[in-house]
Amino acid sequence: MRAVVQHGTGGPDVLEVEERPEPTRNPGEVLIRTEAIGVPFYETQMRAGLIPAGPAPAVFGHEAAGIVVEADDPSLPGKRVVTMSYTGGAYAEFVAASQYTLVPDAIPPVEAVAAAVPASMALALMDAADVKAGETVLVEAASGAIGGYLAQLAGQKGAHVVKTAGKGKADIDHDDPDWRQRVPDGIDVVFESIGGPRAGELTAKLAPHGRILAYGLLSGELPAFPVAGLIGRGLTLIGFGGPDAYGKRVSAVRAEALGLVADGTLTPVLDRTYPLADVAAAHARVESREGAGKVVLVP
Numbered sequence: 637m638r639a640v641v642q643h644g645t646g647g648p649d650v651l652e653v654e655e656r657p658e659p660t661r662n663p664g665e666v667l668i669r670t671e672a673i674g675v676p677f678y679e680t681q682m683r684a685g686l687i688p689a690g691p692a693p694a695v696f697g698h699e700a701a702g703i704v705v706e707a708d709d710p711s712l713p714g715k716r717v718v719t720m721s722y723t724g725g726a727y728a729e730f731v732a733a734s735q736y737t738l739v740p741d742a743i744p745p746v747e748a749v750a751a752a753v754p755a756s757m758a759l760a761l762m763d764a765a766d767v768k769a770g771e772t773v774l775v776e777a778a779s780g781a782i783g784g785y786l787a788q789l790a791g792q793k794g795a796h797v798v799k800t801a802g803k804g805k806a807d808i809d810h811d812d813p814d815w816r817q818r819v820p821d822g823i824d825v826v827f828e829s830i831g832g833p834r835a836g837e838l839t840a841k842l843a844p845h846g847r848i849l850a851y852g853l854l855s856g857e858l859p860a861f862p863v864a865g866l867i868g869r870g871l872t873l874i875g876f877g878g879p880d881a882y883g884k885r886v887s888a889v890r891a892e893a894l895g896l897v898a899d900g901t902l903t904p905v906l907d908r909t910y911p912l913a914d915v916a917a918a919h920a921r922v923e924s925r926e927g928a929g930k931v932v933l934v935p
């Protein structure tokens with residue numbers, strides 16, 4: 637099969653398209669013929685060596701949608717599923733997966749992969765934040781996939797949504813180093829994905845009993861929050877991430893997210909598709925920060 641192999645860390649050219657053996661499926665896993673592969677921002681950071689990746693050389697990538705070709709359950713072959721692997725292997729024509737979610741017939745594979753992981757993440761974050769109608773919500777990086785779904789979900793809850801993104805893409809330009817000073821006072825919920833030493837400045841913008849959901853490090857640095865800034869006004873800091881954040885609910889939340897796309901409640905947040913062979917261009921597109929939404933590879 638054709639697969640994208642990471643050779644060390646560096647620019648997009650450390651990703652090479654090669655012939656590799658198809659993965660073998662362990663009991664309990666499904667073997668998927670991929671149709672669409674997601675390229676989230678953190679993968680560009682892994683490729684560049686800014687955040688840890690597995691040992692190289694190895695088939696890169698984490699998110700894929702495709703058709704089941706082998707499974708223990710004889711009713712699964714032929715069905716479309718979406719998967720997210722924490723151990724890589726998704727940038728390929730076939731991937732073996734232990735965790736997967738069925739995709740409703742109405743959703744094509746590109747839209748499925750553009751929605752399943754980021755929209756389920758947004759649903760779980762909304763749940764953890766307990767956003768209520770009338771509250772004011774700050775969505776950082778609303779031009780991204782998770783941010784795009786958060787903005788839709790918070791708006792549908794009846795919240796007032798303040799968004800940050802690159803210049804000209806949202807209310808607040810988050811490339812201005814002082815952007816946090818431009819956030820209005822009285823924010824009830826911050827969805828914090830940029831991180832860095834100045835993230836703590838947002839605590840001053842929170843209303844009493846405000847909540848910060850910290851879940852990303854788009855700047856490349858973990859967020860820093862002064863505990864003293866939380867005490868006194870009953871602020872809550874919630875960290876969110878990794879498989880344990882979902883517990884056993886991950887497939888149920890992914891199915892809920894896909895259901896909301898299928899019934900038109902959520903609009904897929906999609907930037908562009910690239911052929912698998914153009915993986916370097918796809919990574920360059922994500923790093924260019926010229927688009928908005930998910931970049932997807934098509935094998």
Ligand SMILES: NC(=O)c1ccc[n+]([C@@H]2O[C@H](COP(=O)([O-])OP(=O)(O)OC[C@H]3O[C@@H](n4cnc5c(N)ncnc54)[C@H](OP(=O)(O)O)[C@@H]3O)[C@@H](O)[C@H]2O)c1
Nearest residue numbers: 676677678777779780781782801802852853854877878925
């Ligand atoms: N905790 C978890 O379990 C978990 C799971 C998945 C993802 N995440 C994290 O969630 C975050 C968002 O992921 P995503 O998949 O939604 O991303 P994405 O769709 O790939 O979008 C990337 C976004 O990052 C913004 N961005 C890039 N560099 C930035 C910088 N230096 N400062 C501020 N914004 C920057 C871009 O905004 P502009 O181009 O408009 O500037 C764009 O909105 C990432 O940090 C990722 O690691 C966490």
